[in-house]
Amino acid sequence: MKRVVFQLEPLTCPSCIKKIESTLNKTSGIQSATVLFNSSKVRVEFDEQDISTEQISKIITKLGYEVR
Amino acid sequence: MIRFINRNRNKIIGMSGLIIATAFLLNIFGLGEYKAMLLILATAIASIPIFIKAFQALRMKAFSIELLVSIAVIGALVIGEYVESAVVTFLFLFGAYLEGRTLEKTRSSLKKLIEMAPQEAEVIRNEQTRMIPVEEVEKGDRILIRSGGKVPVDGRILTGHALLNEATITGESAPVMKRTQDQVYTGTIVDEGYIEIVAEKVGADTTFAKIIELVEEAQETKSKTQKFLDRFANVYTPAVVILSILVFLITKDILLSVTFLVVACPGALVIGAPVSNVAGIGNGARNGVLIKGGEVMEQFSKVDTVVFDKTGTLTKGKPEVTDIHVMNGMEENLFLQMAGVVEKVSEHHLGQTIVNEAKRRKLDIDHEPEDIQVVKGNGILARVNGMPLIIGNRKLMETHGIKIVEEVEEYALGREKLGNTAVFAAINNEMVGIISIADQIRADALEAVRELRENGVKRILMLTGDNRHTARRVSEQLGLDEYHAELLPEDKVRFVKKLKEEGHIVAMAGDGINDAPAIANAHIGIAMGKGGTDISMETADVVLMADKLKQFSHAYSLSLATIRNMKQNMYFAVGVVFILLAGVLFGNVHLASGMFIHEASVLLVIVNAMRLLRFNKRNKRTSMEEQHLFTA
Structure with a gap:
């Protein structure tokens, strides 16, 4: 189990939280994903054997949020 | 491409706004035929970022507000409502832009704090000084900080002294004098002076890093x-x-x-x-008040009963020895020396005061006491050179059968009525002396209590392990509703629980280890303590970083x-x-x-x-x- 925090571009719409969280939580290998709206961060706990940090970062980017 | 559009989003908003404005101006001057064209153009430009987001979410099978807006805009275009489509896309983007800007402002207090984080440190390794990034500093490194420099890690001063601005930690901008052996904190600034420190906490362990993390969590x-x-x-x-x-x-x-x-x-x-x-939490953090989250905020606002610990909370907590009364013809300094030897193992502030007084008089207290037994809230028992010593309050003397003769009791009472705490000491099971210790009320206590009342707190009371005379004096001076003296830590817990059972929403403010259980039991636990000790930062709901009661009423x-x-x-x-x-x-x-x-x-x-x-x-x-x- 690994824990990684992604810093995103400043989040402005609260609906982004749901979008990112639900998409990530549906992804296999991800145990839990929490969006820290106010600090614009995503905290993800995942199984390294199923998914990598880069893959998660790609999913977030594909959703339309720049990962810094 | 997508990045390019995201980067230039502000220009897109500006362009679409300009085109819409032009369209309306042309219409006024009777050039209406261009209006529709311009509006479609404005819609097209402003739609790009919205469509992209909608599409990105859709590809991940996620629903988004952008998708709704996209459908609405396409619908408006189809039925020829060009004004609607242009204005909606513009407003949607412009609104998001303004929200971003204003949200940024509400988050700015934390951001300002984070920006205060030091970047590099001047370390002395192998007798050479060099600048290294703060991440590379290791525990035990020797670091020097010059006038105007930032303290890069938590540590202790080895040599030198300086005036430090600790506003990043405490919210207090008045500089504090720090000398050898004093603790310094990451992010604080040396206003004047020069110090060399040894790194004790680095990286995520520093008080500064913990504050940031706590506030981030709290806001969430x-x-x-x-x-x-x-x-x-x-x-x-x-x-x-x-x-x-x-x-x-x-x-x-x-x-x-x-x-x-x-x-x-x-x-x-x-x-x-x-x-x-x-x-709200951001405001608190900037003023040296850590409020751990929305739930705490909500509960705190409902508090109707405030319980204060006395020592270190309502009073300065830096008591001084005001008098030493020795019987049996023992020499005063010898008596103090023995007491100091025993008390140096005590964590109690009264014990520490005795130790400090012994040190001030340059008495040698290096000797190691044996058979140490700390009776929480009462005192301490130990052997020095084979002689049994008992130092503590009346109760401790009583439980060990030490007689307090009438004139000694009278003396002790007299001292207590003057606001002192009388510490009894017996050697070889015989009363030999009384050390009087006094602790002054904090300068801002009266105003803090008044402000709490003004804001609607109905009942303010004080619980203390100290004697009833001192307790009464403090309570009367501050105009408190009640006081309860000579309590043990577990009595305080019981008291807080009782208040809760009576249906009050209770806030308990205290400091140090002995108040931790009561703080944890109250609805809202408030920890005072300069720089914030680890324990208080973890168990309390609200931490007052500058150790000021005014912060309590502000919070x-x-x-x-x-x-x-x-x-x-x-x-x-x-x-x-x-x-x-x-x-x-x-x-x-x-x-x-x-x-x-x-x-x-x-x-x-x-x-x-x-x-x-x-x-x-x-x-x-x-x-x-x-x-x-x-x-x-």
């Missing part, structure tokens, strides 16, 4: 109101979707039903509560203001949504005007929350005036 934790809103949104959102389908089935008007959907998006509702919390009124602010936002947001929905259904509100009201309401709740950042202007003004005096 949801209050009961927020949790309720989340549940509400879970019902509300599908309900709106179903309603909009019904609207379509009844009216066969796709634009109306999409308008309904777009306008009903609960933007202000979702953002209203958290944004107040973030601003309380801040919680009241934050909750009031949150409620204003809630009522406003709910009101706006219902008015909008009704307006759409009765045909008074169209897509563009609906979008305008929607975005404006989101902005209004953010701006309302921003007022919290400036809360407590009165205090700030005085510090501003001080600054003026400096510059003048």
